[in-house]
Amino acid sequence: MTSEDNALSLPKDYADWLAQLKSKITQARQRAAFAVNAELINLYRQIGGEIVSRQAEQGWGSKVIDRLANDLKDAFPDMRGFSTRNLKYMRFFAEQCPDGLIGQQPAAQLPWFHIVTLLTKLADTEEREWYALQAVQQGWSRTSLEVHIKNRLRQRQGAAVSNFAARLPSPHANLAQEALKDPYLFDFLGLGDDAQEREIENALIRHIIRFLLELGAGFAFVGRQFRLDVDGDEFFIDLLFYHTRLKCYVVVELKATAFKPEHIGQLNFYLAVVDAQIKAADDQPTIGLLLCKKQNRLVAQYALSGIDKPIGVAEYQLLRDLPETLAGNLPSIAEIEAEMAMDMGVIDDE
Numbered sequence: 554m555t556s557e558d559n560a561l562s563l564p565k566d567y568a569d570w571l572a573q574l575k576s577k578i579t580q581a582r583q584r585a586a587f588a589v590n591a592e593l594i595n596l597y598r599q600i601g602g603e604i605v606s607r608q609a610e611q612g613w614g615s616k617v618i619d620r621l622a623n624d625l626k627d628a629f630p631d632m633r634g635f636s637t638r639n640l641k642y643m644r645f646f647a648e649q650c651p652d653g654l655i656g657q658q659p660a661a662q663l664p665w666f667h668i669v670t671l672l673t674k675l676a677d678t679e680e681r682e683w684y685a686l687q688a689v690q691q692g693w694s695r696t697s698l699e700v701h702i703k704n705r706l707r708q709r710q711g712a713a714v715s716n717f718a719a720r721l722p723s724p725h726a727n728l729a730q731e732a733l734k735d736p737y738l739f740d741f742l743g744l745g746d747d748a749q750e751r752e753i754e755n756a757l758i759r760h761i762i763r764f765l766l767e768l769g770a771g772f773a774f775v776g777r778q779f780r781l782d783v784d785g786d787e788f789f790i791d792l793l794f795y796h797t798r799l800k801c802y803v804v805v806e807l808k809a810t811a812f813k814p815e816h817i818g819q820l821n822f823y824l825a826v827v828d829a830q831i832k833a834a835d836d837q838p839t840i841g842l843l844l845c846k847k848q849n850r851l852v853a854q855y856a857l858s859g860i861d862k863p864i865g866v867a868e869y870q871l872l873r874d875l876p877e878t879l880a881g882n883l884p885s886i887a888e889i890e891a892e893m894a895m896d897m898g899v900i901d902d903e
Contacts (some may be wrong), residue, residue: 555685557732559632591661594653594668597634601647604640632663640667656682662689667698674702685709691770709734710769713842714850715865716857721838726863729840735843735867737767744871750809754778754791771798781826801837802827805844812848812866814856824862838862844869861871 564570575697604621607613618640625635646660649672653660656678660668667688684707688698714734717726740757741763742748757764758777765772772794779790792805803824808816818842827839841864853866 569784587662590664591739591827593634594661594663594665596642596667598647598650598653600640601643601645602645602651605647608644608823610876622874642672645672658682658685658689662694667693670695670698670702674699680707680810687770697766702739709736713865714848714853714857715863716739716860717840717863717865719858720863723800723868725837732771732796732799732866733842733867734769734771736868737869739766739767739869739871740765744873746872748809748871750791750807753809755801757792763768771796773804774804781823783826785812788823788826790827792802793827795810796840799837799840800835802832802839803842804839805842806870808843808845810846812845812853812856814843814852816843817856817860817866818863820864821860821862824864828862841865842867 563666573703581762604613604618619637622635622637622640629635632676646668650660650668655668662673663685667685671681671685672675677683684698687693687701687706691697692714693701711731711733711793713730714735715730715733717729718724721729726789739757741760742753744752744756748756753778761774767773773796775793775795776790777792781788781790790804791807794803794805795801796803804820806816806820806823820843824841832839839862841862843866844886845866847870848866848868856864857864
């Protein structure tokens with residue numbers, strides 16, 4: 554019997570059944586991975602807690618931690634994570650999160666080095682909780698988490714000037730507001746501060762993946778210089794996106810100058826055309842995002858107040874000039890390790 558005969562003899566619902574089995578197997582593997590991770594995080598917290606207790610009660614020094622690391626690695630050669638450095642992280646974890654929570658979020662929802670990143674790069678409990686929640690919900694890698702912390706995402710998220718509250722129904726207005734930032738960081742383009750609009754647009758397309766990461770989850774690129782035909786007259790949108798979570802088109806216009814109220818009128822026109830010609834019946838209203846080199850927030854608020862379409866206004870930065878507000882308040886990982894070693898009596902050479 555040929556493979557074709559075998560295929561023809563399969564039950565009619567075989568393909569659907571196979572798809573269901575694949576889904577069940579994938580979900581089971583995910584649950585198993587989550588369970589293993591939760592057990593590992595709980596184990597690390599327990600080990601860290603015992604190190605804290607024994608140090609306080611018995612005056613452990615750094616050499617005991619070194620010996621413990623070697624003995625654990627010898628006993629469990631197939632397991633990673635028992636280095637001297639990692640044991641110190643466990644101790645720090647137990648001190649910072651004795652109940653196993655990062656704010657109100659279970660630490661066990663995150664991989665170990667996500668937790669280390671949150672503890673060593675953020676001192677504020679609310680900051681840690683916010684980034685922990687976002688990392689879980691958005692599925693951030695450790696590198697993404699580090700980048701978002703460095704770029705102060707929490708301070709920028711939802712900070713754009715907009716008229717969404719007045720022009721969009723709730724809760725869609727809140728979701729749309731959270732989808733925008735201010736300022737946007739385009740320092741990855743490698744452009745000088747005097748770059749013109751077309752230069753910026755070209756560079757954003759060349760670095761479209763980095764651009765999408767900066768825009769945030771849900772943005773799907775549709776096109777650049779997107780052509781609109783209005784009764785024979787042509788108009789071109791700088792950048793057009795579709796937001797998969799908001800279920801709407803997003804028109805992005807770039808201005809290499811400071812914000813001017815007349816910029817809003819042009820964008821408002823584009824939104825009206827997209828709503829009339831492109832938006833599907835089940836799509837939400839199209840949103841506009843005007844990116845300017847600089848803006849006066851009060852002027853932008855006044856300019857948006859009389860506009861019918863939902864528009865947000867934000868700055869972009871080609872050169873990084875955000876203040877590193879956390880730098881003076883947080884110790885480096887090396888400083889934390891040195892402080893731990895000093896607490897234990899001897900500076901660790903690792």
